[in-house]
Amino acid sequence: MKLAVIGTGYVGLVSGVCFSDLGNEVVCVDKMSNKIEMLNRGEVPIYEPGLKELIKKNKDVGRLHFTTDLLGAVQQADIVFIAVGTPSLPDGQADLSYIEQAAEEIGKSLNGFKIIVTKSTVPVGTNEKIQEKIAMQSLFPFEIASVPEFLREGTAVQDTLLPDRIIIGTSSEMARKRLIELHKPLTDNIVVTDVRSAEMIKYASNAFLATKISFINEIANICEKVGADVDQVAFGMGQDKRIGSSFLKAGIGYGGSCFPKDTQALIQIAGQMDYDFKLLKSVVEVNRDQRFNVIKKLESILNHLQGKTIAVWGLAFKPETDDVRDAPAIEIISSLLERGAKVKAYDPIATDNFTRHFNMDGVEYCDKAHEAASDADALCILTEWKEFKDISPAIIESWLKRPNLIDGRNIYSEAELAGTELNYYSVGRPAMNKGVKERSPILLP
Ligand SMILES: NC(=O)c1ccc[n+]([C@@H]2O[C@H](COP(=O)([O-])OP(=O)(O)OC[C@H]3O[C@@H](n4cnc5c(N)ncnc54)[C@H](O)[C@@H]3O)[C@@H](O)[C@H]2O)c1
Numbered sequence: 367m368k369l370a371v372i373g374t375g376y377v378g379l380v381s382g383v384c385f386s387d388l389g390n391e392v393v394c395v396d397k398m399s400n401k402i403e404m405l406n407r408g409e410v411p412i413y414e415p416g417l418k419e420l421i422k423k424n425k426d427v428g429r430l431h432f433t434t435d436l437l438g439a440v441q442q443a444d445i446v447f448i449a450v451g452t453p454s455l456p457d458g459q460a461d462l463s464y465i466e467q468a469a470e471e472i473g474k475s476l477n478g479f480k481i482i483v484t485k486s487t488v489p490v491g492t493n494e495k496i497q498e499k500i501a502m503q504s505l506f507p508f509e510i511a512s513v514p515e516f517l518r519e520g521t522a523v524q525d526t527l528l529p530d531r532i533i534i535g536t537s538s539e540m541a542r543k544r545l546i547e548l549h550k551p552l553t554d555n556i557v558v559t560d561v562r563s564a565e566m567i568k569y570a571s572n573a574f575l576a577t578k579i580s581f582i583n584e585i586a587n588i589c590e591k592v593g594a595d596v597d598q599v600a601f602g603m604g605q606d607k608r609i610g611s612s613f614l615k616a617g618i619g620y621g622g623s624c625f626p627k628d629t630q631a632l633i634q635i636a637g638q639m640d641y642d643f644k645l646l647k648s649v650v651e652v653n654r655d656q657r658f659n660v661i662k663k664l665e666s667i668l669n670h671l672q673g674k675t676i677a678v679w680g681l682a683f684k685p686e687t688d689d690v691r692d693a694p695a696i697e698i699i700s701s702l703l704e705r706g707a708k709v710k711a712y713d714p715i716a717t718d719n720f721t722r723h724f725n726m727d728g729v730e731y732c733d734k735a736h737e738a739a740s741d742a743d744a745l746c747i748l749t750e751w752k753e754f755k756d757i758s759p760a761i762i763e764s765w766l767k768r769p770n771l772i773d774g775r776n777i778y779s780e781a782e783l784a785g786t787e788l789n790y791y792s793v794g795r796p797a798m799n800k801g802v803k804e805r806s807p808i809l810l811p
Protein backbone atom coordinates (compact mmCIF):
# COMPACT_ATOMS: atom_id res chain seq x y z
CA MET A 367 0.00 0.00 0.00
CA LYS A 368 1.05 3.61 -0.46
CA LEU A 369 1.14 5.60 2.77
CA ALA A 370 1.83 9.20 3.77
CA VAL A 371 2.69 9.95 7.41
CA ILE A 372 2.32 13.57 8.54
CA GLY A 373 4.74 14.42 11.37
CA THR A 374 8.09 12.75 11.99
CA GLY A 375 8.18 12.77 15.81
CA TYR A 376 8.50 9.47 17.65
CA VAL A 377 5.15 8.18 16.45
CA GLY A 378 5.24 9.29 12.82
CA LEU A 379 8.84 8.32 12.24
CA VAL A 380 8.75 4.93 13.95
CA SER A 381 5.42 3.88 12.50
CA GLY A 382 6.33 5.15 9.02
CA VAL A 383 9.62 3.25 9.09
CA CYS A 384 7.97 0.06 10.40
CA PHE A 385 5.18 0.18 7.81
CA SER A 386 7.82 0.54 5.14
CA ASP A 387 9.69 -2.43 6.61
CA LEU A 388 6.51 -4.47 6.11
CA GLY A 389 6.78 -3.76 2.36
CA ASN A 390 4.64 -0.63 2.02
CA GLU A 391 5.69 2.47 0.05
CA VAL A 392 5.94 5.22 2.70
CA VAL A 393 6.51 8.97 2.49
CA CYS A 394 7.14 10.69 5.85
CA VAL A 395 6.39 14.41 5.93
CA ASP A 396 7.48 17.11 8.34
CA LYS A 397 7.26 20.87 8.09
CA MET A 398 10.61 21.21 9.87
CA SER A 399 13.01 21.16 6.94
CA ASN A 400 16.04 20.54 9.21
CA LYS A 401 14.52 17.23 10.37
CA ILE A 402 13.84 16.14 6.79
CA GLU A 403 17.36 17.16 5.68
CA MET A 404 18.84 15.11 8.54
CA LEU A 405 16.72 12.08 7.66
CA ASN A 406 17.69 12.38 4.00
CA ARG A 407 21.36 12.44 5.04
CA GLY A 408 20.78 9.18 6.96
CA GLU A 409 20.84 10.88 10.38
CA VAL A 410 18.05 10.30 12.90
CA PRO A 411 16.70 13.27 14.90
CA ILE A 412 15.73 11.11 17.90
CA TYR A 413 17.62 8.45 19.86
CA GLU A 414 15.69 5.21 19.49
CA PRO A 415 17.45 1.83 19.51
CA GLY A 416 17.26 -0.01 16.16
CA LEU A 417 15.67 2.88 14.25
CA LYS A 418 18.71 4.10 12.33
CA GLU A 419 19.42 0.66 10.86
CA LEU A 420 15.79 0.18 9.84
CA ILE A 421 15.68 3.60 8.14
CA LYS A 422 18.81 2.83 6.15
CA LYS A 423 17.56 -0.61 5.09
CA ASN A 424 14.22 0.72 3.79
CA LYS A 425 15.64 3.90 2.24
CA ASP A 426 18.21 1.83 0.36
CA VAL A 427 15.52 -0.30 -1.28
CA GLY A 428 13.58 2.86 -2.19
CA ARG A 429 10.46 2.15 -0.09
CA LEU A 430 10.95 4.98 2.42
CA HIS A 431 11.10 8.69 1.61
CA PHE A 432 11.28 11.93 3.61
CA THR A 433 9.93 15.26 2.40
CA THR A 434 8.48 18.61 3.41
CA ASP A 435 6.06 18.38 0.46
CA LEU A 436 2.79 17.41 2.18
CA LEU A 437 0.71 17.88 -0.97
CA GLY A 438 2.88 15.54 -3.05
CA ALA A 439 2.98 12.93 -0.27
CA VAL A 440 -0.80 12.96 0.25
CA GLN A 441 -1.55 12.83 -3.47
CA GLN A 442 0.46 9.64 -4.03
CA ALA A 443 -0.99 7.89 -0.93
CA ASP A 444 -3.95 5.54 -0.39
CA ILE A 445 -3.82 6.03 3.37
CA VAL A 446 -2.71 9.22 5.18
CA PHE A 447 -1.64 9.06 8.84
CA ILE A 448 -1.76 12.13 11.06
CA ALA A 449 0.99 11.86 13.70
CA VAL A 450 1.55 15.49 14.71
CA GLY A 451 1.99 16.62 18.33
CA THR A 452 -0.89 17.35 20.74
CA PRO A 453 0.97 19.11 23.58
CA SER A 454 -0.69 20.56 26.69
CA LEU A 455 -2.15 24.06 26.80
CA PRO A 456 -1.49 25.94 30.07
CA ASP A 457 -4.82 24.67 31.55
CA GLY A 458 -3.98 21.03 30.69
CA GLN A 459 -6.24 20.70 27.63
CA ALA A 460 -4.74 19.18 24.49
CA ASP A 461 -3.56 21.79 22.01
CA LEU A 462 -5.19 20.73 18.74
CA SER A 463 -3.72 23.48 16.56
CA TYR A 464 -1.23 21.11 14.83
CA ILE A 465 -4.04 18.61 14.19
CA GLU A 466 -6.30 21.31 12.74
CA GLN A 467 -3.54 22.64 10.52
CA ALA A 468 -2.64 19.16 9.27
CA ALA A 469 -6.32 18.37 8.55
CA GLU A 470 -6.69 21.58 6.59
CA GLU A 471 -3.54 20.91 4.56
CA ILE A 472 -4.63 17.31 3.87
CA GLY A 473 -8.05 18.58 2.76
CA LYS A 474 -6.42 21.00 0.31
CA SER A 475 -4.23 18.20 -1.07
CA LEU A 476 -6.83 15.52 -1.79
CA ASN A 477 -6.93 14.38 -5.41
CA GLY A 478 -9.07 11.24 -5.06
CA PHE A 479 -10.37 8.78 -2.44
CA LYS A 480 -8.15 8.40 0.69
CA ILE A 481 -8.42 6.96 4.16
CA ILE A 482 -7.30 9.50 6.78
CA VAL A 483 -6.10 7.93 10.02
CA THR A 484 -5.31 9.79 13.25
CA LYS A 485 -2.47 8.25 15.26
CA SER A 486 -1.97 11.29 17.49
CA THR A 487 -3.56 11.15 20.95
CA VAL A 488 -6.65 13.35 20.65
CA PRO A 489 -9.69 14.13 22.86
CA VAL A 490 -12.93 12.31 22.18
CA GLY A 491 -14.73 13.93 19.25
CA THR A 492 -11.58 15.25 17.54
CA ASN A 493 -11.74 12.83 14.61
CA GLU A 494 -15.22 14.16 13.81
CA LYS A 495 -13.77 17.69 13.77
CA ILE A 496 -10.95 16.47 11.50
CA GLN A 497 -13.59 15.04 9.16
CA GLU A 498 -15.43 18.37 9.05
CA LYS A 499 -12.20 20.32 8.46
CA ILE A 500 -11.14 18.12 5.55
CA ALA A 501 -14.64 18.16 4.04
CA MET A 502 -14.60 21.97 4.11
CA GLN A 503 -11.50 21.94 1.89
CA SER A 504 -12.34 19.20 -0.59
CA LEU A 505 -15.10 17.57 -2.57
CA PHE A 506 -13.14 14.35 -3.03
CA PRO A 507 -14.46 11.37 -1.03
CA PHE A 508 -12.55 10.16 2.05
CA GLU A 509 -13.07 8.07 5.18
CA ILE A 510 -11.65 8.63 8.64
CA ALA A 511 -10.35 6.31 11.35
CA SER A 512 -8.72 6.59 14.75
CA VAL A 513 -5.80 4.20 15.24
CA PRO A 514 -4.13 5.33 18.48
CA GLU A 515 -0.49 4.56 19.09
CA PHE A 516 0.78 2.69 22.16
CA LEU A 517 4.56 2.59 21.58
CA ARG A 518 6.95 3.42 24.40
CA GLU A 519 10.06 5.48 23.83
CA GLY A 520 13.21 3.40 24.08
CA THR A 521 11.43 0.27 22.80
CA ALA A 522 9.44 1.99 20.07
CA VAL A 523 10.52 -0.23 17.15
CA GLN A 524 9.85 -3.44 19.04
CA ASP A 525 6.51 -2.14 20.36
CA THR A 526 5.44 -1.17 16.84
CA LEU A 527 6.46 -4.43 15.19
CA LEU A 528 5.09 -6.59 18.04
CA PRO A 529 2.13 -4.69 19.49
CA ASP A 530 -0.12 -6.16 22.23
CA ARG A 531 -3.10 -5.00 20.21
CA ILE A 532 -4.13 -2.66 17.43
CA ILE A 533 -7.21 -0.50 17.96
CA ILE A 534 -9.08 0.57 14.83
CA GLY A 535 -11.89 3.04 15.46
CA THR A 536 -14.02 3.64 12.39
CA SER A 537 -17.57 3.53 11.12
CA SER A 538 -16.41 2.92 7.54
CA GLU A 539 -16.45 -0.64 6.25
CA MET A 540 -13.87 0.23 3.57
CA ALA A 541 -11.47 1.82 6.14
CA ARG A 542 -11.93 -1.13 8.48
CA LYS A 543 -10.98 -3.64 5.75
CA ARG A 544 -7.96 -1.71 4.47
CA LEU A 545 -6.62 -0.98 7.95
CA ILE A 546 -7.02 -4.58 9.09
CA GLU A 547 -5.12 -5.65 5.95
CA LEU A 548 -2.36 -3.11 6.70
CA HIS A 549 -1.96 -4.13 10.37
CA LYS A 550 -2.51 -7.90 9.98
CA PRO A 551 1.22 -8.67 9.59
CA LEU A 552 1.82 -7.11 13.05
CA THR A 553 -0.73 -9.01 15.16
CA ASP A 554 -3.95 -11.02 15.06
CA ASN A 555 -5.22 -9.03 18.03
CA ILE A 556 -7.02 -6.26 16.16
CA VAL A 557 -9.89 -4.64 18.02
CA VAL A 558 -12.39 -2.67 15.95
CA THR A 559 -14.42 -0.02 17.76
CA ASP A 560 -16.34 3.13 17.03
CA VAL A 561 -14.22 6.27 16.62
CA ARG A 562 -15.01 7.85 20.02
CA SER A 563 -14.23 4.63 21.89
CA ALA A 564 -10.86 4.33 20.12
CA GLU A 565 -10.01 7.90 21.15
CA MET A 566 -11.01 7.10 24.75
CA ILE A 567 -9.07 3.79 24.84
CA LYS A 568 -5.81 5.71 24.39
CA TYR A 569 -6.44 8.16 27.25
CA ALA A 570 -7.90 5.47 29.52
CA SER A 571 -4.86 3.21 28.95
CA ASN A 572 -2.34 5.93 29.79
CA ALA A 573 -4.39 7.11 32.79
CA PHE A 574 -4.60 3.56 34.12
CA LEU A 575 -0.83 2.98 33.78
CA ALA A 576 -0.16 6.33 35.49
CA THR A 577 -2.55 5.25 38.26
CA LYS A 578 -0.59 2.03 38.81
CA ILE A 579 2.62 4.06 39.17
CA SER A 580 1.16 6.58 41.64
CA PHE A 581 -0.46 3.72 43.55
CA ILE A 582 2.81 1.85 44.02
CA ASN A 583 4.60 5.09 44.89
CA GLU A 584 2.11 5.73 47.69
CA ILE A 585 2.52 2.12 48.85
CA ALA A 586 6.31 2.79 48.82
CA ASN A 587 5.83 5.85 51.00
CA ILE A 588 3.81 3.79 53.47
CA CYS A 589 6.39 0.96 53.30
CA GLU A 590 8.99 3.47 54.50
CA LYS A 591 6.89 4.18 57.55
CA VAL A 592 5.90 0.61 58.44
CA GLY A 593 9.16 -1.14 57.60
CA ALA A 594 8.09 -3.12 54.51
CA ASP A 595 9.99 -3.38 51.20
CA VAL A 596 8.06 -2.03 48.20
CA ASP A 597 10.00 -4.13 45.67
CA GLN A 598 8.99 -7.31 47.51
CA VAL A 599 5.43 -5.99 47.88
CA ALA A 600 5.19 -5.18 44.13
CA PHE A 601 6.58 -8.59 43.22
CA GLY A 602 4.07 -10.33 45.47
CA MET A 603 1.17 -8.25 44.16
CA GLY A 604 2.24 -8.81 40.57
CA GLN A 605 1.96 -12.58 40.89
CA ASP A 606 -1.81 -12.12 40.91
CA LYS A 607 -2.71 -12.24 37.21
CA ARG A 608 -5.57 -9.81 37.85
CA ILE A 609 -3.03 -7.19 38.97
CA GLY A 610 -0.04 -8.01 36.74
CA SER A 611 3.57 -7.15 37.52
CA SER A 612 4.18 -4.32 35.04
CA PHE A 613 4.13 -0.62 35.94
CA LEU A 614 4.58 -1.34 39.63
CA LYS A 615 8.13 -0.01 39.87
CA ALA A 616 8.29 2.56 42.64
CA GLY A 617 10.56 5.56 42.14
CA ILE A 618 10.43 9.32 41.70
CA GLY A 619 7.26 9.24 39.59
CA TYR A 620 6.42 9.26 35.92
CA GLY A 621 7.55 11.85 33.39
CA GLY A 622 7.79 11.93 29.61
CA SER A 623 5.82 13.32 26.72
CA CYS A 624 2.67 11.29 27.37
CA PHE A 625 1.57 10.42 30.93
CA PRO A 626 1.78 13.97 32.34
CA LYS A 627 0.00 15.55 29.38
CA ASP A 628 -2.56 12.80 28.78
CA THR A 629 -3.63 12.55 32.44
CA GLN A 630 -4.15 16.33 32.50
CA ALA A 631 -6.03 16.21 29.20
CA LEU A 632 -8.37 13.45 30.45
CA ILE A 633 -9.11 15.45 33.61
CA GLN A 634 -10.04 18.37 31.31
CA ILE A 635 -12.12 16.17 28.98
CA ALA A 636 -14.10 14.91 31.99
CA GLY A 637 -14.38 18.41 33.49
CA GLN A 638 -15.84 19.81 30.26
CA MET A 639 -18.62 17.25 30.66
CA ASP A 640 -19.12 18.30 34.31
CA TYR A 641 -17.45 15.17 35.61
CA ASP A 642 -14.90 15.55 38.38
CA PHE A 643 -12.28 12.80 37.78
CA LYS A 644 -11.19 12.69 41.44
CA LEU A 645 -9.07 9.55 41.17
CA LEU A 646 -6.99 10.85 38.28
CA LYS A 647 -6.51 14.25 39.96
CA SER A 648 -4.99 12.43 42.94
CA VAL A 649 -2.77 10.35 40.65
CA VAL A 650 -1.34 13.59 39.23
CA GLU A 651 -0.90 15.14 42.70
CA VAL A 652 0.88 12.07 44.07
CA ASN A 653 3.18 12.09 41.06
CA ARG A 654 4.02 15.78 41.53
CA ASP A 655 4.94 15.21 45.18
CA GLN A 656 6.91 12.01 44.67
CA ARG A 657 9.90 13.61 42.96
CA PHE A 658 10.38 16.05 45.85
CA ASN A 659 11.14 13.14 48.19
CA VAL A 660 14.64 13.34 46.72
CA ILE A 661 15.01 16.90 48.04
CA LYS A 662 13.52 15.96 51.43
CA LYS A 663 15.98 13.09 51.82
CA LEU A 664 18.93 15.28 50.80
CA GLU A 665 17.88 17.86 53.38
CA SER A 666 17.50 15.21 56.06
CA ILE A 667 21.06 14.00 55.38
CA LEU A 668 22.82 17.32 54.68
CA ASN A 669 20.68 19.58 56.88
CA HIS A 670 20.59 22.38 54.28
CA LEU A 671 21.67 22.50 50.64
CA GLN A 672 23.10 26.04 50.46
CA GLY A 673 26.65 25.81 49.02
CA LYS A 674 26.55 21.98 48.78
CA THR A 675 27.61 20.23 45.59
CA ILE A 676 24.97 17.77 44.43
CA ALA A 677 25.66 15.34 41.57
CA VAL A 678 22.70 14.28 39.42
CA TRP A 679 22.84 11.18 37.23
CA GLY A 680 20.04 10.98 34.67
CA LEU A 681 18.30 13.81 32.80
CA ALA A 682 16.12 11.73 30.44
CA PHE A 683 12.65 10.83 31.76
CA LYS A 684 13.58 7.16 31.43
CA PRO A 685 16.48 5.10 30.05
CA GLU A 686 17.10 4.45 26.33
CA THR A 687 15.75 7.81 25.22
CA ASP A 688 17.12 11.33 24.93
CA ASP A 689 13.63 12.75 25.53
CA VAL A 690 13.56 15.17 28.47
CA ARG A 691 9.92 16.30 28.20
CA ASP A 692 8.49 16.48 31.75
CA ALA A 693 11.49 14.58 33.13
CA PRO A 694 11.60 14.57 36.97
CA ALA A 695 15.17 15.95 36.63
CA ILE A 696 13.80 19.34 35.54
CA GLU A 697 11.99 20.09 38.79
CA ILE A 698 14.51 18.35 41.01
CA ILE A 699 17.43 20.36 39.56
CA SER A 700 15.42 23.61 39.73
CA SER A 701 14.67 22.95 43.42
CA LEU A 702 18.32 22.21 44.15
CA LEU A 703 19.35 25.48 42.51
CA GLU A 704 16.65 27.40 44.38
CA ARG A 705 18.07 26.04 47.64
CA GLY A 706 21.53 27.33 46.74
CA ALA A 707 23.12 24.01 45.77
CA LYS A 708 25.75 23.67 43.06
CA VAL A 709 24.58 20.98 40.62
CA LYS A 710 26.83 18.73 38.51
CA ALA A 711 24.75 16.72 36.02
CA TYR A 712 25.44 13.77 33.75
CA ASP A 713 23.32 11.74 31.33
CA PRO A 714 24.65 9.23 28.78
CA ILE A 715 22.76 10.85 25.86
CA ALA A 716 20.13 13.41 26.95
CA THR A 717 22.38 16.33 27.99
CA ASP A 718 22.24 18.13 24.62
CA ASN A 719 18.45 17.96 24.56
CA PHE A 720 18.27 19.13 28.18
CA THR A 721 20.51 22.15 27.65
CA ARG A 722 18.68 23.03 24.41
CA HIS A 723 15.32 23.15 26.21
CA PHE A 724 16.19 24.40 29.70
CA ASN A 725 18.35 27.28 30.71
CA MET A 726 19.51 26.34 34.20
CA ASP A 727 22.19 28.73 35.35
CA GLY A 728 24.54 27.16 37.84
CA VAL A 729 24.45 23.61 36.48
CA GLU A 730 27.75 22.11 35.40
CA TYR A 731 27.09 19.50 32.71
CA CYS A 732 29.66 16.71 32.75
CA ASP A 733 30.85 14.31 30.04
CA LYS A 734 31.36 11.36 32.39
CA ALA A 735 29.48 9.90 35.36
CA HIS A 736 32.72 9.99 37.32
CA GLU A 737 33.25 13.70 36.63
CA ALA A 738 29.78 14.59 38.00
CA ALA A 739 30.16 12.49 41.15
CA SER A 740 33.72 13.60 41.97
CA ASP A 741 33.91 15.61 45.15
CA ALA A 742 30.14 15.94 45.47
CA ASP A 743 28.37 16.09 48.83
CA ALA A 744 25.73 13.71 47.51
CA LEU A 745 24.73 11.85 44.35
CA CYS A 746 21.10 11.53 43.17
CA ILE A 747 20.23 8.86 40.61
CA LEU A 748 17.16 9.99 38.66
CA THR A 749 17.17 7.64 35.62
CA GLU A 750 17.94 3.93 35.73
CA TRP A 751 20.46 3.83 32.86
CA LYS A 752 22.31 0.50 32.63
CA GLU A 753 25.57 2.46 32.67
CA PHE A 754 24.74 3.54 36.25
CA LYS A 755 23.75 0.05 37.39
CA ASP A 756 27.11 -1.19 36.14
CA ILE A 757 28.97 1.16 38.51
CA SER A 758 29.22 -0.39 41.96
CA PRO A 759 28.24 1.60 45.07
CA ALA A 760 31.78 1.06 46.41
CA ILE A 761 33.23 2.87 43.37
CA ILE A 762 30.67 5.68 43.80
CA GLU A 763 31.68 5.99 47.45
CA SER A 764 35.31 6.41 46.43
CA TRP A 765 34.40 9.26 44.04
CA LEU A 766 32.17 11.29 46.38
CA LYS A 767 33.45 13.85 48.87
CA ARG A 768 30.76 12.75 51.35
CA PRO A 769 29.22 9.28 51.12
CA ASN A 770 25.59 10.20 50.38
CA LEU A 771 23.66 8.34 47.69
CA ILE A 772 19.99 8.97 46.87
CA ASP A 773 18.81 6.20 44.57
CA GLY A 774 15.54 7.48 43.10
CA ARG A 775 15.04 4.37 40.97
CA ASN A 776 16.03 1.54 43.37
CA ILE A 777 18.82 0.34 41.10
CA TYR A 778 21.01 -1.21 43.80
CA SER A 779 20.46 -4.34 45.87
CA GLU A 780 21.43 -4.93 49.49
CA ALA A 781 24.28 -7.21 48.37
CA GLU A 782 25.77 -4.47 46.16
CA LEU A 783 25.76 -2.02 49.08
CA ALA A 784 27.41 -4.46 51.48
CA GLY A 785 30.80 -3.28 52.68
CA THR A 786 30.19 0.39 51.87
CA GLU A 787 29.71 3.17 54.41
CA LEU A 788 27.30 5.03 52.14
CA ASN A 789 24.34 6.89 53.59
CA TYR A 790 21.95 5.28 51.18
CA TYR A 791 18.35 6.15 50.52
CA SER A 792 16.15 4.39 47.96
CA VAL A 793 12.35 4.42 47.56
CA GLY A 794 10.13 2.32 49.83
CA ARG A 795 12.92 0.05 51.12
CA PRO A 796 13.56 1.32 54.67
CA ALA A 797 15.62 -1.67 55.75
CA MET A 798 18.21 -0.73 53.13
CA ASN A 799 18.36 2.95 54.09
CA LYS A 800 21.44 3.85 56.04
CA GLY A 801 22.26 7.15 57.66
CA VAL A 802 18.96 8.89 56.94
CA LYS A 803 17.37 10.37 60.08
CA GLU A 804 14.07 8.49 59.76
CA ARG A 805 16.01 5.29 59.16
CA SER A 806 14.26 3.12 61.75
CA PRO A 807 10.82 2.19 60.60
CA ILE A 808 8.01 3.06 62.95
CA LEU A 809 6.76 -0.27 64.24
CA LEU A 810 3.06 -0.57 64.61
CA PRO A 811 1.69 -1.13 68.11
N1 LIG B 1 6.12 10.09 21.91
C1 LIG B 1 5.50 8.97 22.17
O1 LIG B 1 6.09 8.05 22.74
C2 LIG B 1 4.04 8.76 21.81
C3 LIG B 1 3.48 7.48 21.90
C4 LIG B 1 2.12 7.31 21.59
C5 LIG B 1 1.35 8.39 21.16
N2 LIG B 1 1.94 9.61 21.10
C6 LIG B 1 1.10 10.72 20.58
O2 LIG B 1 1.43 10.88 19.20
C7 LIG B 1 1.44 12.27 18.83
C8 LIG B 1 2.80 12.65 18.29
O3 LIG B 1 3.74 12.55 19.34
P1 LIG B 1 5.31 12.70 19.07
O4 LIG B 1 5.99 12.58 20.37
O5 LIG B 1 5.67 11.81 17.94
O6 LIG B 1 5.29 14.23 18.57
P2 LIG B 1 6.45 15.29 18.33
O7 LIG B 1 5.94 16.55 18.88
O8 LIG B 1 7.76 14.73 18.77
O9 LIG B 1 6.53 15.39 16.74
C9 LIG B 1 5.50 15.90 15.95
C10 LIG B 1 6.06 16.33 14.59
O10 LIG B 1 4.98 16.76 13.75
C11 LIG B 1 5.46 17.84 12.95
N3 LIG B 1 4.31 18.59 12.43
C12 LIG B 1 3.43 19.34 13.15
N4 LIG B 1 2.50 19.84 12.31
C13 LIG B 1 2.80 19.44 11.06
C14 LIG B 1 2.23 19.64 9.76
N5 LIG B 1 1.13 20.37 9.59
N6 LIG B 1 2.83 19.06 8.70
C15 LIG B 1 3.95 18.32 8.85
N7 LIG B 1 4.54 18.08 10.04
C16 LIG B 1 3.97 18.64 11.12
C17 LIG B 1 6.36 18.62 13.88
O11 LIG B 1 7.25 19.45 13.16
C18 LIG B 1 7.05 17.50 14.66
O12 LIG B 1 8.27 17.12 14.05
C19 LIG B 1 1.00 13.01 20.10
O13 LIG B 1 -0.40 13.16 20.06
C20 LIG B 1 1.38 12.07 21.22
O14 LIG B 1 0.59 12.24 22.36
C21 LIG B 1 3.25 9.83 21.38
Ligand SMILES: O=c1ccn([C@@H]2O[C@H](COP(=O)(O)OP(=O)(O)O[C@H]3O[C@H](CO)[C@@H](O)[C@H](O)[C@H]3O)[C@@H](O)[C@H]2O)c(=O)[nH]1
Binds near residue numbers: 518519614618625628
Ligand atom coordinates in the same frame (compact mmCIF):
# COMPACT_ATOMS: atom_id res chain seq x y z
O1 LIG C 1 6.67 0.85 36.79
C1 LIG C 1 6.93 1.95 36.28
C2 LIG C 1 6.86 2.18 34.87
C3 LIG C 1 7.16 3.46 34.39
N1 LIG C 1 7.52 4.45 35.24
C4 LIG C 1 7.79 5.81 34.70
O2 LIG C 1 6.71 6.16 33.86
C5 LIG C 1 7.14 7.01 32.80
C6 LIG C 1 6.65 6.51 31.47
O3 LIG C 1 7.29 5.29 31.15
P1 LIG C 1 6.88 4.41 29.87
O4 LIG C 1 5.44 4.14 29.91
O5 LIG C 1 7.79 3.27 29.80
O6 LIG C 1 7.27 5.42 28.70
P2 LIG C 1 6.53 6.25 27.56
O7 LIG C 1 7.42 6.19 26.38
O8 LIG C 1 6.13 7.56 28.13
O9 LIG C 1 5.20 5.40 27.16
C7 LIG C 1 3.90 5.66 27.68
O10 LIG C 1 3.29 6.72 26.97
C8 LIG C 1 3.17 6.48 25.54
C9 LIG C 1 2.60 7.74 24.92
O11 LIG C 1 1.22 7.80 25.01
C10 LIG C 1 2.29 5.26 25.32
O12 LIG C 1 2.17 5.02 23.92
C11 LIG C 1 2.90 4.05 26.01
O13 LIG C 1 2.04 2.92 25.86
C12 LIG C 1 3.07 4.38 27.50
O14 LIG C 1 3.70 3.29 28.18
C13 LIG C 1 8.68 7.07 32.93
O15 LIG C 1 9.04 8.28 33.57
C14 LIG C 1 9.03 5.88 33.82
O16 LIG C 1 10.18 6.12 34.59
C15 LIG C 1 7.61 4.22 36.61
O17 LIG C 1 7.94 5.13 37.39
N2 LIG C 1 7.31 2.97 37.09
